[in-house]
Amino acid sequence: MLPDGAEDRLLANAKLLADVCRASGVDQWDLVGFQSYGHELDIEAGKITMAGGGGEGGFGVRVVDGGRFGFAHLVDVSGAERAVQQAVAIAKKSPSVNGFELPSNQAAVDVPGRFDRHLLDVHPEDMLEQADAILSEVASLDSRAVVTGGGVGLSATAACFMNSEGILASGMTTSHGVGVQVSIDVDGELTSSYQGASSRTKLETVPDCVGRAVHWAQITQQPIEVPSEPVDTPVLMTSEGFAPLFSMVVPPAMTGEKMVRHESFWSEKLGQPVMNETLSILDDGLLPGGMSSGSRDAEGVPRRRTTLVEHGRLATMLWSTRDAAQQVAEGRVDAAASTGSAVGGGHQSPPSTGCTELFLTSTQTAASWDGLLERMGHGFVVNSVMGAHTANPSSGDFSVTTSSILKVEDGEVVGALKQAGLSGNLAKAMNGDVHLGDHVRRQGSYSSGSMHLPDVLLTGGLRVNPA
């Protein structure tokens, strides 16, 4: 899948771009380069409909001159001079941020598990076998179930980072992903569930997400009638249901810039209780095998493990070098420094600030699924939501819809609802009585990084509005 010498060629081209930066006469510069190769299969209507592959890549270059920065991106280094000229021209029009300097070369530790050589040997034909196995597994679990969407993807990426201060880092990562939308249609009553899995290393041929998708498509069949009246109630959210809301609301609230600009619901609360005292949030930028972890952040600063909320108290915030310098220069905060939290958006945008591998943990003993149901007593289980992206990250308020919801009475699931609204304020709900399950699963994010979340029982602050 990966051409021989891909990393070397990327580095050679990066060095050409670096030479152009040096010749431009700017104070400082940094650049990122990526070259990815991959294969993908699409599944629709219970069959493989397309097999694809390809490669893409490019470079992003940032110049800093007198505290002013400019950025440009390019696909081919034959356009390096023009891109650097554009970046320099933009820097001249940008405001000077007193104290903004690119980071020096600090020692960084290797993060293992982000490259699996075995994946390089996987051929499209192997992926076809995997897709066939997934389709067969779904059919064997429920003859009514059909994979109506999803697919299998595989990629290998060579990446490099260089700056004028002597940082030169490069490496390879791999990823393997499976996603399935499973539908069951009985007499025109269709239920469905999307579940996915991804890893830096080779996944099982049929990962757990396949069975989970079938299970949720099954369990939401034959909805029960409930009064269409809003009710304030405990809600047990599966990791899959909770992650979209959590990732939309919580990571942005913890960036230093939003905190000091009073744009976060946790502004002015440093050191104060913001969540249930049993809960902590850790951003583990050094997580082995992480999809977003790594030795260095997008500005070349070594990644680290950062406890953001400790026993319910807001402990610190996330900073990139530039955000920190800007907020100090503008007087919003006395001192701030990078927490190794610069995140990049590929080669097409300069670094911003965000989390990497976010863990929600509790000092309480994690409960089993049945234990969480028993603790909840009466309430609802929500496995997926629609409209999480409409949640308000400034306030934590949200109002979403779910078609994957179960009613629980006396700790037992009594049936599914066809559809319901779910609303509340996530920040307030997490400040209440919260209990976590014992099965942490990695989920994607609406903001940055990965969310490592168990099932979460929120006992207050939420409203369910059955259709």
Added chain:
Amino acid sequence: MVMAAKQGGEHMPSTGRYLDQEKVRKALDAAQEFGAQYAEVRVMAITESTVAMRDGVLERAIPGQDLGLTLRILADGAWGVHSTTDLASLPDQIESTTRLAKAVAKRRSAKDSPIGLADVPVIQDEQHWRSVLDVRHTELDTKMELMNDLYRGASGHDEVVSVRTGWSDEHLHTELMTSEGMDRVWSFQRSLIHGMVTARRDGEVVSYRTRHGGQGGLEVIQACDLVNLGEEAQRAAIRLLAAERAPSGKMPLIADRDLTGVYIHEALGHPCEADLVAAGDSCLDGKLGHQIGNEIVTVVDDPTMMGGYGAYPVDDEGVNTREKVLIKNGVLTEYLNHRETAHHFDVDPNGGARAQDGLHHPLVRMSNTMIQGGHHADMDELMEDIEYGVYACGTRGGQVDTGRGSFQFAAQEAWLIENGELTRPLKDVSVSGLTLQILKNVDGLTRDAMLASPGFCGKGQTVPVGDGGPVMRIREALVG
């Protein structure tokens, strides 16, 4: 090499070519020799610029030029696709991509039909929608000046803590060559300006977003009263500070044209996408010709609506675009199709194939989707007989489960309607429902349908879209 020497040219003439036609023809011929029944090469060059400012100060400006190519091969009734930024590698991919398609075909079960493509006119031409003021010639200073107009209108209130403004423009140049002999080139531009006002009172933080844009160049932005756009956003943000949580339950809803547009995009547009219908993932499967909505509801999707953010001259399979009437007086009349789904449903393609960029293959997508106007004079007339309901306006987006036909969309702000009057401001209003129920509940439309704010639609790939309509009344909607 299939690349012409003009790659990366800053101001390549719109009549210039990125593809070396002779070499691409040879590559397409080779694909057929390897057993392809159809092959195409589509290259897309996007010259783009994004700018972000905060409180009137430049945060970032990003110029860029992206170039991508997708080779698509249909062999034995299955697709093989190769996408790359390394255009020179194309000839090497012909055989392997054909082999990949054949490998997929071998796995097709006896009950599944092979993929076919509906016939389309084979056209060789160029279509260039030229902007009055070409985005490629717009200086950064000009963009910042206009963004500052928006900022000036939105700032200047004690409770406004920040105003972010953004700019995005792009020139899109596409070339498509197929084994059938299609050889088309088309180009057009889009421009967008947006702002977000964040306000705070006693620890309560709210934000309000505003957008203006469409197909075209700088003239699109210059046509807008940006100071007024900013002032309206500021007033809305301040109103939200005093707004109450919305009531929950089923009640009458009036939606402004922004929300009407998002509603019809989510609730009807997506389930009308024929690739989802064919995959068994649409609640509108088998409903063509059925009355699915109130007879006052007529919905069109029209990429030829010049100025709309979802406009385009030719679809990404080289098919000429036209207006599609999805619902006529409540009856479902047409799905959105590309060539594959048109073949599946034995209809003519209607120009619904869109790809995000040169690195993605075309899917069935919406363009500019609108409910047409009705017979009510204005919003007061829609509201006068509502005892208790909600008027919701501005959009924070939406989502749909096309298979179940359930959807959700969220408003930026809202008011309670009591006895035919707007009373208290509300916040965090969302509306959900089932497509096949709620289309029948639309019981009032004002006469003045038009496109609302520009938007973006995600379906694995993100494409710009226009949505809109008149002010709409739904007699019963689930408000959360």
